Amino acid sequence: MSKNKLVVWLDEVGIEDVELVGGKNASLGEMIKGLSPKGIKIPMGFVVTAEAYRYFIRYNNLAEKIKEALKGLDPNDVFDLQKRGLTVREMIKGGEFPEDLKKTIIEYYEKLSEMYKRHRVDVAVRSSATAEDLPDASFAGQQETYLNIKGDETLLTAIKNCFASLFTDRAISYRESFGFDHFAIGLAVGIQKMVRSDLASAGVGFSLDTESGFRDVVLINGAYGLGEMVVQGAITPDEWLVFKPTFKQGYEAIIEKKLGKKTHKMVYGTTDEERVKIVQVPEEKQKQFCLTDEEVLKLADWIMKIEEYYSEKYNKWTPMDVEWAKDGELDELFIVQARPETIHSRKDHSKITVYKIIEPYEERAKKRLVQGIAVGDKVATGKVKLMYSLEDAKDFKPGDVLVTDMTDPDWEPIMKQAAAIVTNRGGRTCHAAIVARELGVPAVVGTGNATEVLKDGMEVTVSCAEGDVGYVYKGVIEYEVEEVDINTLPKTKTPIMMNVASPEGAFDFSFLPNAGVGLAREEFIINNYIAIHPLALIKFEEIKEKDPELAQIIEDKTFGYDNKEEYFIKKLSYGIARIAAAFYPKPVIVRFSDFKSNEYANLIGGKYFEPKEENPMLGWRGASRYYSPQYKEAFGLECKAILRVRNKMGLTNVKVMVPFCRTPEEGKKVLEVMEEYGLRRGDNGLEVYVMCELPSNVVLADQFSEYFDGFSIGSNDLTQLTLGLDRDSSLIAHIYDERNEAVKRLIAQVIKTAKQHGRKIGICGQGPSDYPDFAQFLVEQGIDTISINPDAVLKTTKAVYEIEKKLGLHDN
Structure with a gap:
């Protein structure tokens, strides 16, 4: 694929084109070419390439202005980061598209609409950085996604907003922390036909257990409506585990099902100002699983095939993080994204660090304050810091326990400094859980009542060393850490x-x-x-x-x-x-x-x-x-x-x-x-x-x-x-x-x-x-x-x- 192309179809690209179209789009193109013939359904779309992004930056003379705006940045100063990030994003949003680029984007959008027999098809517009979703690095979730986009001008605005999101506070902080040059990374934008999951359900799936790294299961999370609610951790999703070895032998190998708390869902909005909105889920529906067992097994089969395909491509075991959606109009499942999982695939399981609570169960049970889903297997102590917005970050001290309703991606600089993270909402695939895993910070998510029970300044112990359930205890609970090399x-x-x-x-x-x-x-x-x-x-x-x-x-x-x-x-x-x-x-x-x-x-x-x-x-x-x-x-x-x-x-x-x-x-x-x-x-x-x-x-x-x-x-x-x-x-x-x-x-x-x-x-x-x-x-x-x-x-x-x-x- 020519590195100078400004717009390309998804089925024209593959994983070798990351530098042009970004990890997300390269992966989608690879799947459309390699896995669609195997029965895996993936919506079609096109990509506004990283070359188009650089063309936009050059055309508007923004490079030097951005460098100047970021000069002397302290990534650990949340308010400095906010101020500079906003300045850069506004610069980009104020830019104009070169006429030839604008015309090409509209032409591709018209052709995509014709494919689906619509005047202007509704699309998802997703940012895809050229360094994200690689087998050994995770930039996922740092840029923006815009859903239910319809119409030429609305699409162009969404693309421009995606360009700007290369400089979200969290993305700037991440690149600064890991030594990435802001201009060595480009941003492509994927435009993909929307799956009408607002009328059904959506979620994520992993080809391994996200907590332990156990590789013989497929983990699937799902909820009603658009999948953003699952990713954001705004609700606790339904959860399934499918055991790969016996599933391959023809057994109905769902070995676990957990009903989530699906109180709300994200659906299409009705105006240009409100592209999506959040509505309540009827109580009867909340108590039902959002997928049938047959649909779960179909997804598990697809996720296993995706893992096998990428493992062959990369010539090593490559567990996958997959986003799925069910179209309520068509009553069909689709895969809308897939990326390599980057935490457990790099972990050396021959080295075991065991965190063990020493205090007897009966004694510590009396000190239990809240419980939820354990993320990781560590134990940490610290003082509670309640946060409802970034405004509360001014009093946050390194080593505090961050307690909130749900984390926002812009909080990542704070999350890096936390001893542990505790949230009211979210499941094991929500934003807080994903970031906590990457940072190696213990987290207890989906507690329901942490912000009510835990008070500012309270000393607590956060334990994720007792299985799937994580606990927050009052005071300091004694624990020990043992490191063992199994090979010895x-x-x-x-x-x-x-x-x-x-x-x-x-x-x-x-x-x-x-x-x-x-x-x-x-x-x-x-x-x-x-x-x-x-x-x-x-x-x-x-x-x-x-x-x-x-x-x-x-x-x-x-x-x-x-x-x-x-x-x-x-x-x-x-x-x-x-x-x-x-x-x-x-x-x-x-x-x-x-x-x-x-x-x-x-x-x-x-x-x-x-x-x-x-x-x-x-x-x-x-x-x-x-x-x-x-x-x-x-x-x-x-x-x-x-x-x-x-x-x-x-x-x-x-x-x-x-x-x-x-x-x-x-x-x-x-x-x-x-x-x-x-x-x-x-x-x-x-x-x-x-x-x-x-x-x-x-x-x-x-x-x-x-x-x-x-x-x-x-x-x-x-x-x-x-x-x-x-x-x-x-x-x-x-x-x-x-x-x-x-x-x-x-x-x-x-x-x-x-x-x-x-x-x-x-x-x-x-x-x-x-x-x-x-x-x-x-x-x-x-x-x-x-x-x-x-x-x-x-x-x-x-x-x-x-x-x-x-x-x-x-x-x-």
């Missing part, structure tokens, strides 16, 4: 697995060296994702008669699901699937729910279905519930959730485990109930394990081996029941010790019996992490696997290796 960790003979309770942290944990998940507890998912007693969902009609107020609470939580049981099944399946996907294809052992009756009673509606027991720890729990006529239906929902994960999502690495199974006869009954609900041992390779946490499991291990594929030693309960003590009692805490000889003899016995009967056996208690001598004992006995909490993986891996070396299991 030794390889153990004994596989080290992980205990994972929270699905939110699973993608991050997957980067730790591991052999899979030895214990995934359903209780956390039921408590935090579902919160309703399963029998209250099954017997909802009875609840309605007994307690209309409670019934309304259940109705509100389950809105959007076909029935109440589906709510439980899908929510549980999404939680399990996220963990299973994180470690796929390694084994993930999911333990069926092991709440005690008092814990079940705390779930919504639980009081109507749970007995009052004197000692719930030794009462109606685990296996005894699953075949009981009073609870069997509820257990059936758990079976259906596992079936959904394995058969619909394709995550056949999931195995299941039965807790607190007192007798082999109980084990047999549980297997019969599982089969009744479609979950049959052996089908599709399903393995069923049993917890070894009662002395009877050890004594009768040979008989349990007839019904189960393996054992997992729960050393906490086994110690408690062997020594006949309450592990929660401080009065006898000095007796509680997994290393007691009686406990060790039982463990040695069950390992020996399991091996004699060809059954796998591991341990999922805390003991091996806390006591190296206990870990040594387990290795000596020939334990198959050791499963520990993620925060102990690095320490335990090193310890087990040293033990194995001492036992002569390694050559060196």
